[in-house]
Amino acid sequence: MTIFSQEVRIKTKDHIELVNITSKVNEIVKKSGISDGSVLIYSPHTTSAIIINEPEYRLEDDIVTTLKKLVPKGAGYKHDRIDNNAHSHIQASLIGASETIPLIKGNLYLGSWQAIFFAEFDGPRTRTVLVQILS
């Protein structure tokens, strides 16, 4: 098996925000020279996640707003006694730390409307994501 791994650095600007990293993942796929396999995009943080959906700024805002409603900041969480970000951890747990995308003939098997987002839930911060291609 061939394995190609590379980290992506991301600077987020807001407390909660979706950052489109599709082009960065595509660059790594090209650089790897691998044509078929699977691509794991992994966030090694506990207050961020990976989402695949449509890159439309109103929708990105809707996703963020819905997560804020479902898991509101400061809703009496016990973890907030030591660190004021329980909501960020819980939002990250709901979405999940990674996504895996098939790689077919040199291209990510993304649908026409799909993009890969780094989901920041406790920014702004400098973050790292690992892209790992197995072939």
Add this chain to the structure above:
Amino acid sequence: MTIFSQEVRIKTKDHIELVNITSKVNEIVKKSGISDGSVLIYSPHTTSAIIINEPEYRLEDDIVTTLKKLVPKGAGYKHDRIDNNAHSHIQASLIGASETIPLIKGNLYLGSWQAIFFAEFDGPRTRTVLVQILS
């Protein structure tokens, strides 16, 4: 590494619905002739997802009903100004575009009560799912 990929076509009937695709995935596993590895089931759409749970029609209805309650249609989403399906995108984001299942000695490592569902959140439509086996 051996890679075997095949698309599955699915016709959904309702706006929101779970479609049991376990037997279709099993057929592809058999056809591949691969005995050990992992099986990625990937939805290339932004308003559908993959869920693993029990194939019991009342429960399938409960899952759908709960997702409708958590992310109701038409709750003032900005994306609805251009396309009336923000709720579908957000439901898909919460569940996730794929699931990965171990393949052991020719069998999917599914528990006794587990089935693989294609989750439609903006049907009825004709959809595609990719099953990719890595070995």
Add this chain to the structure above:
Amino acid sequence: MTIFSQEVRIKTKDHIELVNITSKVNEIVKKSGISDGSVLIYSPHTTSAIIINEPEYRLEDDIVTTLKKLVPKGAGYKHDRIDNNAHSHIQASLIGASETIPLIKGNLYLGSWQAIFFAEFDGPRTRTVLVQILS
């Protein structure tokens, strides 16, 4: 490709509970002797899931409490007519049956604050999780 798979047995104590299984996964990684690849942690149950987040007891309680609020027990579910645990199935569906973690130079690519949890949603029970390493 090299594949190494091993089951982990877990005894849960509460109805809903997070059990930190990071050290058990690390033991399996060491035992495998594999240095690079990916590690799939898979729950073959329909009322449990895998979560990656921070091992802090207050936060673990917050995650559990939030899932209970979002998907409360006995909220008129149809599945409860035959088995009193629809909430457990729905909570499991929201979180997902597995997580995949990159393996780099013999170490799981977990962030400083990340741990791997088995999420029990219908305990107490004896459960099994499969750890599968692809390399």
